[in-house]
Amino acid sequence: MPATTPDVVVVTTTHETEDKARALAAAAVRERLAACAQIHPIRSLYWWDGEVQDSAEWRVDLKTRTDLADRLTAFIGAQHDYETPEVVVVPVTAGNPAYLEWVAAETTAH
Template sequence: MTNQGSYLVVTTTHDDETKARELATAVVQERLAACAQVYPISSVYWWDGEVQSGAEWRVDFKTRADLGNRLTTFIGEQHSYDTPEIIAVPVVTGSPSYLEWITAETTD
């Protein structure tokens, strides 16, 4: 394992599986992330003055830290939510070969 601080997992959510998968595909096609994982979740959140809940689809993108701002902007432009969740978490450690793969697949 290696400690690299130059990688991120960027997360967003969607209320529709098809939209989530379309966003995942668009991001990977743009080479802003090496891969995206789409999976169902149940969310509870404050919105419009009350607690709401619902099924959503979470998308986790694996990318380089230097692409974080571009990826965040791209997600925001493509997203249908008024205020989409876009959160980046640094990768503290990871297998060198996997991190090298992320670099190779996100090269401009």
């Protein structure tokens, strides 16, 4: 990957409804904290309150610059109604340079 390729990450969170996932994704894109987001229906199994939970959820994958990851994480926390929302930041180690440049451009104030 060329040194000039922007540093990009994927920030993932979940919501219990599609409407809430869409609202969060739209707000993050509108605020230029993410260039784009994909929303996927998923099934989550996890420990909570001392037992295994089995829930339908909606996963939101937001593409952004590495230097915006902390701001986006805080934004998600402020918007979220889960007590402990999932927020995972995964580095993009390679990709289409034109796409990565687009992510960087769309997350820069215009």
